[in-house]
Amino acid sequence: MPLPSIAPARLPLDTAARARVLIAAVSTGRGSPCAGCGKPVQAHEVLMSIGTGYRNAARCLDCLARETGNPADRLLLHLTGWFRHRGCYAQAWVHATQLEGAEPARLAQAEAFQGVAHALAVGASLDPDDVWDAGDMGCGELVMALRLRLKDLDPGEILELRALDLGAREDIPAWCGMTGHPLLRAKHPVYFIQCKET
């Protein structure tokens, strides 16, 4: 049985009227089964579905990401950035937040990653969550201890590492590249490493 459309194929031209249509779609679409995986769709996800053109049936963020070929957090950031600059979608986003009681938890984490990337781009100083002086430790011993140290951090948290070993200049970037923990800044002997998303 086909799922009901969550929004009309064409939205009204008038901003206020478009906002009313989107708000109604968010209200009625909230809790409907995701067209991809069947789990209940949240209010924000209804709006994201409409924003990405999936008006025939709402999808959760992960299914939207998969179907559009984008990482979920990147899609989330892109859509929320777009919504905030369009009055009708911005009003519907506020309504969705009221229904859910908060913005999507993943948005804060995604913005934290984006904030760090921006800070690096403008040369801002980093504020590490952990500082570790590895001294002369090097080679396999260093990267094993580093792995264990990062396991104690939460995704997004930043470790400031001081590693005097001469091989660290090559090893730390290599290890970060292989394991996926972003190397935010490297100026031997100091390295800023971010704990990757799980």
Place this chain on the structure above:
Amino acid sequence: MAGKFVVSLTYAKNDLDKATLAFVVGNAAAASDKEAVVFLSSEAVQLAVKGYNQGLQEPGFAPLADLMANFAKAGGKMYVCSPCFKKRSLDETALVDGAIIVGGAKLVEFMADGAPSISY
């Protein structure tokens, strides 16, 4: 795997035959357009220091200094084991061309997706 080649060497003056063979094979790889690395560990790290290879020549082969210089000129890299280098109190400011000091992770990165290798 395609395009990479690793030669692992653990000898220097203490076995000039093996030290020479390693760079002969390394040259063969580099000359064959492979991305070639000679990994120097244990006593072989001595070879990475300028001046050490001067006058060294195994009978029947080119001088080791020439083999190493040609290897570097052809784009070959010498990965020098950091702990082995440090325990011998060698001078990191006096490395031969093409040599960089690394730890295990750098070598793993190079070999992780598959690289033929030979050890001396």
